[in-house]
Amino acid sequence: MKILLYGINYSPELTGIGKYSGEMARWFAEQGHEVRVVTAPPYYPEWKVRPGFDSRRFMKSTEDGVTVIRCPLYVPAKPSALKRILHLVSFSLSSSLAMLAQLRWKPDLVMLVVPTLFCSPQALLVAKLTGAKSVLHIQDYEVDALFGLGIARGGMLKRFAFAVERTVMRAFDRVTTISSGMLQRARQKGVAPEDLLFFPNWSEVARFRDIDRSPSLLERLDVNLSKRVLLYSGNIGEKQGLETVIEAAERLQHRHDLVFLIVGEGAGKARLLDLVQQKRLDNVVFGPLQPYEDLPSLLASADCHLVIQKRGAADAVLPSKLTNILAVGGNALITADPDTSLGLLCSEHPGIATLVEPESVAALITGIEQALAMPSPNVVATEYARDFLDKDKILKRVLAEV
Incomplete structure (x- = not known):
C-alpha cells in the first residue's frame, strides 16, 4: 500500500505528536508499505528550527525507509495566538505544493494528523483526485484548545471556527483520535459513529519494562540522590499550567526530602525559570529534554510523575507522556476532572494513578x-500498558480497520 502521511510535526522531535508520527511512518515502512511524509523541519518544543534543517526551503530525504518532504514555515520565537495562526497557515501554504506533487504518485491512503486543520483542503483534494481513502487523525482539538485555554477569544470568531471544523471533519472517510473522551467530542461535532475509530497513542512497552532508577542520570541532572523525585517531563507550554507546580514547590520547601525535577523545553520555560528565581526556590531543578534512549531510565528514576493540565485542555489535548509513564510502572499524579478521559481511566482502573482537581x-x-x-513499581500501570498500549497491536489493528 502507498501511504501518504501529512502533518506539521515529525521525527526527530522527541515529544508529543512528532514522536508518534515518526514511529508510525517507520512502522508502516517496516511492514513493507511505501510511505511518504509531508511535514516541516523539526522545531518543537523549543520553537526553534534545529541545526541541520532549514525553515526557508524545501528538503527531501529518505529516513529509515520513509521518503520525507520538509516544507518551509514561519516559526515564532515567542508564540502568541496570532503568531501561532500565522505559523500554521505558513505551513499549510508551503506544503500545498508538496501535496500536489504527490498526485502522480497516487497514494492509496492519505492521513492528515491534526493539528493542523488548515491542511485539510490539501489532504482531501489529493485523496479525491487519486481515489485514496482519507483519514483525519486528531491528536489535539486545536480549535477547542485555542478557545478553552483563552489563547483566542471572540463570539463570532468562535462560532465560525467551530462551524468550519465540523464541516471539515465530516468530509473525511474516517476520523480517528486518541481517547474515549475525544471520540465522544467528535460525535458531538457531527461525525457519524461508523466513521470513527479509536487510535490511541502507544508505548514501546518492551523498552520500558524492568528498568531501574539511574543514579548516574540523576547526578547528570544535578539531582541530590537522597531526595525523592517529583518529575515533570515534556513540553513546557500554555496548556500545562505548570505555575501550580512552582507554587506547590514553594509551599513544600520545608520538605527537605523532596525535589521537583522539570525536564523539557517549550514556550513557557523562561517564565517558570523566572518564577523559581524570584521565589528563590532551591527544591526545583530544571533539565534539558533528554535523548529518547535515556527516557526509560529518566522515567524509572522518578518517585512521582506530574501529569499536569489546565482544566480547559481536558479532552481537547491528551498528554502523550502518560503512555510511557504507565509502561515503566510509574506512579502518576494526574490533574483532570472525573468526567474526562483521564478521569475515567483512573476510575475504571483503580490504582493506575492518582487523580486530583486541576x-x-x-x-x-x-x-x-x-x-x-503508592507501591512502586505500579503493577496496575504496567499491566494496563501491556494489554492496551503496545505499539504493534495498536498499529496492526488501525491499519486493518481504516
Whole structure:
C-alpha cells in the first residue's frame, strides 16, 4: 500500500505528536508499505528550527525507509495566538505544493494528523483526485484548545471556527483520535459513529519494562540522590499550567526530602525559570529534554510523575507522556476532572494513578502525598500498558480497520 502521511510535526522531535508520527511512518515502512511524509523541519518544543534543517526551503530525504518532504514555515520565537495562526497557515501554504506533487504518485491512503486543520483542503483534494481513502487523525482539538485555554477569544470568531471544523471533519472517510473522551467530542461535532475509530497513542512497552532508577542520570541532572523525585517531563507550554507546580514547590520547601525535577523545553520555560528565581526556590531543578534512549531510565528514576493540565485542555489535548509513564510502572499524579478521559481511566482502573482537581495547588500537594504512598513499581500501570498500549497491536489493528 502507498501511504501518504501529512502533518506539521515529525521525527526527530522527541515529544508529543512528532514522536508518534515518526514511529508510525517507520512502522508502516517496516511492514513493507511505501510511505511518504509531508511535514516541516523539526522545531518543537523549543520553537526553534534545529541545526541541520532549514525553515526557508524545501528538503527531501529518505529516513529509515520513509521518503520525507520538509516544507518551509514561519516559526515564532515567542508564540502568541496570532503568531501561532500565522505559523500554521505558513505551513499549510508551503506544503500545498508538496501535496500536489504527490498526485502522480497516487497514494492509496492519505492521513492528515491534526493539528493542523488548515491542511485539510490539501489532504482531501489529493485523496479525491487519486481515489485514496482519507483519514483525519486528531491528536489535539486545536480549535477547542485555542478557545478553552483563552489563547483566542471572540463570539463570532468562535462560532465560525467551530462551524468550519465540523464541516471539515465530516468530509473525511474516517476520523480517528486518541481517547474515549475525544471520540465522544467528535460525535458531538457531527461525525457519524461508523466513521470513527479509536487510535490511541502507544508505548514501546518492551523498552520500558524492568528498568531501574539511574543514579548516574540523576547526578547528570544535578539531582541530590537522597531526595525523592517529583518529575515533570515534556513540553513546557500554555496548556500545562505548570505555575501550580512552582507554587506547590514553594509551599513544600520545608520538605527537605523532596525535589521537583522539570525536564523539557517549550514556550513557557523562561517564565517558570523566572518564577523559581524570584521565589528563590532551591527544591526545583530544571533539565534539558533528554535523548529518547535515556527516557526509560529518566522515567524509572522518578518517585512521582506530574501529569499536569489546565482544566480547559481536558479532552481537547491528551498528554502523550502518560503512555510511557504507565509502561515503566510509574506512579502518576494526574490533574483532570472525573468526567474526562483521564478521569475515567483512573476510575475504571483503580490504582493506575492518582487523580486530583486541576489548577488547585492544595489538591496538587495532597495528590503528591498520595502518589508517593503508592507501591512502586505500579503493577496496575504496567499491566494496563501491556494489554492496551503496545505499539504493534495498536498499529496492526488501525491499519486493518481504516
